[in-house]
Amino acid sequence: MARQTFKIEGLAELDEALTELPKATARNVMARVLKEQGQPIRDTGERLAPRRKGGLKASYTIGTKLSRRQKSLNRKESDVEVYIGPGPAAKSVQTEFGNAHQAAHPHLRPAFDGNVMKVLNGIKDSLAVEIEKARARLAKKAAKLAAKIAAGL
Numbered sequence: 193m194a195r196q197t198f199k200i201e202g203l204a205e206l207d208e209a210l211t212e213l214p215k216a217t218a219r220n221v222m223a224r225v226l227k228e229q230g231q232p233i234r235d236t237g238e239r240l241a242p243r244r245k246g247g248l249k250a251s252y253t254i255g256t257k258l259s260r261r262q263k264s265l266n267r268k269e270s271d272v273e274v275y276i277g278p279g280p281a282a283k284s285v286q287t288e289f290g291n292a293h294q295a296a297h298p299h300l301r302p303a304f305d306g307n308v309m310k311v312l313n314g315i316k317d318s319l320a321v322e323i324e325k326a327r328a329r330l331a332k333k334a335a336k337l338a339a340k341i342a343a344g345l
Contacts, residue, residue, distance in 0.1 A: 237303035251279035
């Protein structure tokens with residue numbers, strides 16, 4: 193599988209800010225941002241998917257779970273991974289890449305190529321906002337707990 197590399201300025205600072213949050217909170221923030229910002233790829237892929245029997249268009253999703261087979265083929269590279277595309281049916285791969293009996297009808301790759309920079313920049317911008325929101329929630333929770341403790345003394 194070919195890998196692509198992208199360089200985005202400012203992610204080191206966001207990564208540092210994420211490490212200041214509790215691990216579960218940081219994971220939730222990342223998953224929420226990735227799902228939200230991946231929407232343009234999902235929408236475009238769904239729109240470009242050929243309309244035939246079988247529900248390829250309807251199977252497009254964004255999620256953190258893979259099928260058992262997909263899990264066995266995927267090497268986890270991060271604490272938080274979000275997957276975008278059609279469901280696990282083999283027909284989606286056959287439609288995307290073609291085979292000896294069917295010409296390729298790419299839908300996910302053009303969706304990715306056309307939206308990747310928009311999505312990556314959106315992740316950077318949304319992540320900064322979501323980190324601040326998480327910090328504010330944690331501060332409010334800590335203040336509430338401190339007030340509860342002070343009232344009990």
